Amino acid sequence: MNYASTVLLALLAAAPIAAFAQEASPPAGTGTPTGFMDVRAIRPVAGDAKAGAGKVTICSACHGHSGMAVVPELGNLAGQPATYLYIQLKAFKDGYRSDPVMSGQAARLSDEDMRDIAAYYASFAPASHGGTDTSSPGARLYREGDPGRGIPPCQGCHGPDARGPRPFVADVEGKPQPPWFTYPYLHGQSANFVTKALGDFRAGVRAGTSNARIMQGVAQGLSDADIQALSAYLPHL
Numbered sequence: 001m002n003y004a005s006t007v008l009l010a011l012l013a014a015a016p017i018a019a020f021a022q023e024a025s026p027p028a029g030t031g032t033p034t035g036f037m038d039v040r041a042i043r044p045v046a047g048d049a050k051a052g053a054g055k056v057t058i059c060s061a062c063h064g065h066s067g068m069a070v071v072p073e074l075g076n077l078a079g080q081p082a083t084y085l086y087i088q089l090k091a092f093k094d095g096y097r098s099d100p101v102m103s104g105q106a107a108r109l110s111d112e113d114m115r116d117i118a119a120y121y122a123s124f125a126p127a128s129h130g131g132t133d134t135s136s137p138g139a140r141l142y143r144e145g146d147p148g149r150g151i152p153p154c155q156g157c158h159g160p161d162a163r164g165p166r167p168f169v170a171d172v173e174g175k176p177q178p179p180w181f182t183y184p185y186l187h188g189q190s191a192n193f194v195t196k197a198l199g200d201f202r203a204g205v206r207a208g209t210s211n212a213r214i215m216q217g218v219a220q221g222l223s224d225a226d227i228q229a230l231s232a233y234l235p236h237l
């Protein structure tokens with residue numbers, strides 16, 4: 001059994017505990033009858049990246065000192081939007097996202113720690129691999145989706161180069177801001193990680209935030225072959 005399936009099995013085993021924890025003590029202000037963390041109204045998160053550098057000693061063992069994962073099963077945190085990273089940490093801490101390792105890691109962080117750490121990892125450049133095959137099935141799905149099967153183009157939310165949508169309208173002052181700063185970049189992520197994340201969304205084991213619900217809807221339509229094709233394409237984008 002590979003690492004990903006071990007973690008997945010552990011996740012499934014931990015799921016009832018997380019559900020109970022949510023029911024027993026919904027987090028202040030965010031507990032809703034539907035049981036997910038609503039991030040629609042969140043403002044861009046700011047933190048102190050320098051302070052964050054002093055708080056990631058343990059994290060580095062798995063995520064690398066500058067946010068490049070030490071094993072391909074983990075996502076790279078380097079260069080992700082700070083608000084996205086903050087939301088994930090808060091979701092782990094409050095029990096809306098569950099992982100046998102990360103739930104415990106996030107539990108010991110204060111809100112300020114999470115903001116500082118998010119700012120710290122966001123300050124690095126993401127991984128870059130290059131060499132993408134633009135005619136591959138994964139590339140087509142990413143660019144165009146598959147309307148016949150109700151699959152939207154991934155680039156609509158993750159951007160043509162997986163570094164966020166263009167134009168990045170959040171920069172336009174005074175205009176209503178789409179929540180792109182809460183969305184992850186997929187640029188430079190490993191095949192194993194993409195496969196695990198898409199499988200988790202599809203199976204509903206990662207569905208604890210309003211953003212995860214969006215991605216869960218997208219993943220519903222993906223076949224195993226689609227996930228394989230996307231996992232082959234994304235690391236090279």
Ligand code: HEC
Nearest residue numbers: 058059061062063074075085088089098099101102105117
């Ligand atoms: C022993 C290894 C380990 C340590 C130490 C660790 N993590 Fe993680 N981290 C994981 C695993 C495993 C996942 C993937 C969970 C999943 O797939 O649901 C993860 C996921 C994450 C994610 C979500 C990434 C994404 O895009 O989905 C963030 C953010 C994160 N970790 C931050 C941290 C921070 C901050 C620390 C230190 C306080 C830390 N981690 C310590 C193993 C670790």
Ligand code: HEC
Nearest residue numbers: 075152153154156157183184194197211212214215218230
């Ligand atoms: C309608 C917008 C939307 C579309 C279209 C979309 N995504 Fe997402 N995606 C999201 C959001 C929002 C998240 C963050 C979910 C969360 O916070 O848990 C996400 C998360 C992800 C993640 C996890 C990243 C991480 O660091 O943990 C992967 C992988 C992913 N999407 C792949 C895809 C692929 C492949 C497609 C196309 C088949 C796609 N997405 C289409 C909005 C979208």
